[in-house]
Amino acid sequence: MGFALAEECARRGAEVVLVAGPVSLKVNHPNIKRIDVESAEEMYNASVKEFPGMDAAILCAAVADFRPSEQYSQKVKRGEDLLTISLVPNKDIAASLGKMKKANQLLIGFALETNDEETNALKKMAKKNLDYIVLNSLNDAGAGFKYDTNKVSILRKNGDRTDFGLKSKYEVASDIIDHTMH
Secondary structure (H helix, E strand, C coil): CHHHHHHHHHHCCCCEEEEECCCCCCCCCCCEEEEECCCHHHHHHHHHHHHHHCCEEEECCCCCCEEECCCCCCCCCCCCCCCCCCEEECCCHHHHHHHHCCCCCEEEEEEEECCCHHHHHHHHHHHCCCCEEEEEECCCCCCCCCCCEECCEEEECCCCEEECCCEEHHHHHHHHHHHHCC
């Protein structure tokens, strides 16, 4: 979704900074500056650095909420004992940008939900100071990860909701830009 959104924004004349995790996708438009990151920490740092100079940010990366508390430089061998992995929270990119956001900036987030979808998305939008949230569900066939299609609803701060049918990710990107950038 991030690449489709970046291409759509650039096609409409925006200068785009795309912070991308480790994927093999390519960007096509010359107005897209790509920053490649490998970890949630790197994505956080790049996002916080770039956001102050932006008019808008669309946060659609599925960043893990937690990471292992320890990292090993060598392979951990199988043993007789159980291995316990402790997790620590990653920094919340959306919440951090929501705190930094100025009145003239627009912040759009995504919520991938599996239950109580609208309730959870509205809570996330309020908690993180988002102007819009794009809701998609793993319960919808052909939506989410590993598909070239998606099915979304766009929720606004004022409670309005617009639902869209299953479309290509590039068509979804166009719908998101049409309904959020005024």
